[in-house]
Amino acid sequence: MLVVDDDGIKGECILSDPSDGIVEILSLAVLPGYQRRGYGRALIRGASSYLQGRASVLRVGTGDSPLTVPFYEECGFVRSFVIPRFFIEHYDHPIIEGGVQLVDKVYLEMKIPG
Numbered sequence: 001m002l003v004v005d006d007d008g009i010k011g012e013c014i015l016s017d018p019s020d021g022i023v024e025i026l027s028l029a030v031l032p033g034y035q036r037r038g039y040g041r042a043l044i045r046g047a048s049s050y051l052q053g054r055a056s057v058l059r060v061g062t063g064d065s066p067l068t069v070p071f072y073e074e075c076g077f078v079r080s081f082v083i084p085r086f087f088i089e090h091y092d093h094p095i096i097e098g099g100v101q102l103v104d105k106v107y108l109e110m111k112i113p114g
Contacts, residue, residue, distance in 0.1 A: 002046050010034040013043040021056040022109075023047075028060070044075045044110075051112045058110045063087060063095065063102030077108035 002013045011030035015023050030039045062068045086105035087095050095102040
């Protein structure tokens, strides 16, 4: 787990154990009042830096949302694969993000600099 502490904790990032050189972001969250201030990007940079020499790829799975996918792409992630209908088949209620119902789960990856 990584946290960003700027006069108090503002966000967190939980990473999986490395598997075949791949580490997955299991959770990345920034407190609502501190979003869009660079804390999420700082967590991504911190994770990438921490993983140098420990893993070759950082992966994240998220809903195909107009809020989260562009954030990860701006951080240097590229789309890797999609699980169609993930949110329809695994949740008993609609998941809405940014005014859009999530259907597919999108995985994005970033190479960790060696």
